[in-house]
Amino acid sequence: MSRRSLALLLLAGTVLWAVLTVLQVQVGEAARFSFSLREVGIGLARLFGNGEGLEPAAQAVFELRVWRGLTAAGVGACLAVSGAMLQGLFRNGLAEPALLGVSGGANLGATLALLALYGYARGFVPPSGVGAGAFVTAMAFAGALATSLLVLVIARGDGQIDVVRLLLVGVAMNTVILGVLAAMYSLLLHDAEVSRAVRTWTFGNLDDRQPVHAAMVCAGVLVAAAAIPFVATELDLLAGGEEDAAALGVSTGSVKVVVTLATAFATACAFAAAGQIAFVGLLVPHVLRLLTGASHRTLLPLSLVAGAVVLLGLDLAQLAVLGKRTLHTGVLMSVVGGPFFLALLARAGRLGSW
Amino acid sequence: MVKGVALSARGLVLRYRRTGDVLRGADLDLRAGEVVAFVGLNGAGKSTLLRALAGLLAPAEGTVLLDGRPLAARSRAECARAIAFVPQALAALPPATVRRFVLGGRYAHLDFWRTPRAADHAAVERALHAADILGLRDRPLAELSGGELQRAMFARALAQEAGVLLCDEPVAALDLPHQLGILDLLAGLAGEGCTVAFSTHDLNLAAQYADRVVVLHGGAIRAQGPPGEALDAGVVREVWGARVCVDRTADGRVRITPARSVSW
Secondary structure, eight states: OOHHHHHHHHHHHHHHHHHHHHHHHHOOSOTTOOOOHHHHHHHHHHHTTOSOOSOHHHHHHHHHHHHHHHHHHHHHHHHHHHHHHHHHHHTOTTOOGGGGTHHHHHHHHHHHHHHHHTTOSTTOOOOOTHHHHHHHHHHHHHHHHHHHHHHHHHHHSSSSOOHHHHHHHHHHHHHHHHHHHHHHHHHHTTOHHHHHHHHHHHHOOOTTOOHHHHHHHHHHHHHHHHHHHHHHHHHHHGGGOHHHHHHTTOOHHHHHHHHHHHHHHHHHHHHHHHOOOOSHHHHHHHHHHHHHOSOHHHHHHHHHHHHHHHHHHHHHHHHHHHSSOOSOHHHHIIIIIHHHHHHHHHHOSSOOOO | OOOSOOEEEEEEEEEETTTEEEEEEEEEEEOTTOEEEEEESTTSSHHHHHHHHTTSSOOSEEEEEETTEEGGGSOHHHHHHHEEEEOSSOSSOOSOBHHHHHHGGGGGGOOTTOOOOHHHHHHHHHHHHHTTOGGGTTSBGGGSOHHHHHHHHHHHHHHTTOSEEEEESTTTTOOHHHHHHHHHHHHHHHHTTOEEEEEOSOHHHHHHHOSEEEEEETTEEEEEESHHHHTOHHHHHHHHOTTEEEEEOTTSOEEEEEOOOTTO
16 A cells, blocks of 8 residues: 555544544433534634533533543554554564553452442541542553463573563463462452442443543553554564565564554553454454455554554444443443444454565 | 675574574675675575574574674664664555655655655665566565565565675575575675575576575585585585486586486
8 A cells, every 4th residue: 555545544544533432422321412523613712621512411411421431432543553553572463552461450449449449448537439440440440451461571581581481471471360260250249339349341332431541542642653663564574474574674572572662552551541442453463454455554553543442433333223232331331342342253364464 | 775794603503492403503705796695595594593693593502793793782774774674474464555665765764754765766766676576566465466466575674774685595486587686786786795695496597696605504504605516416415315416517506417216
């Protein structure tokens, strides 16, 4: 793909994302609060500190939708670009963000936070109100980042990060954490309230998002985007093997470090902000490979935009079709995205080239 | 192209963690304008030595010097601008067309944004032409024959425009005309001042094309010198066995002929 068509596609994707964002702010479950474009303008102006804003209740609903929209888009972007980078690094189309142990770690952090919030931590006074949500998010983020760093340290072994080893360590780490979590869940079954809270978090949640969530995924998006110029061409060259890339002048060690750290951070942000949303990291890059080719120079930037559009679009589509948001976004992604992907795979010959 | 570059190994010990020493204490000089052939049995360490000379395998002991400075002290990109390496095979086939694949050879020459310029595309065209695969430029690698793929890898190394060209069995998968074509090309590059080394199992081709033959055997350099000296009857019989005859052609070149077992 030429630079020109990449630029056009990126532009089109960004415009689509902007349109979806505005739509998502305009309508919502509370039918009473449907905003005209003018009202969107007024609400946005208030958000940036200008003007009177909408009437207080409407302004509050408006702002909630803004955070929801930004979080959804950011999560999609983080997960999709992380998936694309990891698939390139591992030279394995099955790699996805959860592989670095990030999902298990986020899960563990969030579960511990929820336990603390529900009074299971003796002598610990948890924050309440808005602080409670931020506390769970912060713990999920810490858990995700800590786990993925631990995975990287173990996989490093005697100096070099071996890709297969990294994959195995990630899988093993996830298994250990899932086991611990399963044990915790079964011990908690008697407490319906905590079980419910934990399960809700695990499913992936975009309700009641706060500025902190939006800011968090924005940080993830920025870090992932900043990594792209350093790894895109390099990941293409890694397709022939590590030594082959090294012979061409790629410093494979730094590519591995940049990819693993950037994706660990971006996925930690995404999972912490919205719980686990499965499949985006697998589906979006593969669909893009089929449609626009497998070169990471186009795949990575397009994944950012497409991930945002897909998750935001899915969130909106549910509202349009069902009239309300009954299903968690993560569940929806699996139920709708899965069959779509299967259909695409059934029709496709080659899995993209460059 | 940086020409007149010399590559030398001093006290080189190459070791794999599991299997132990492949090469014990080799000294070797590759000079500009010279074609060197590495020969030896399977597992004698030809590929390992080439990889170490390309800076892809860190020596357990000793150093590889590029123009007097250790490879280990240079960045990967710096090495790739000076040394091109043609592997025997790729770990996996990139999902690329021949042209995009060969463009990979320009990586070390690209700027921060990794955007190929006109000079890079021109180098790719020249390399495609030299390796006789211009007609295949838009084919996916997956649709090439073994020999075509080998020429594509060769073209990619040519596109690097490095002063040193190290080829691991560059003609093993090729038909006879293309074998000669590639080796003529190597000889031509050496004539222009490049430093060229290749490994092969074809002793006759080595004898015809190499200015110097290096015989690897039993973890050491068993012999090195002009083909007539390095491939003398004694060395050949010791390394390759008694059923290999060595004689001379009318114009004095070494000729190696395998003999069928009499007991058949």
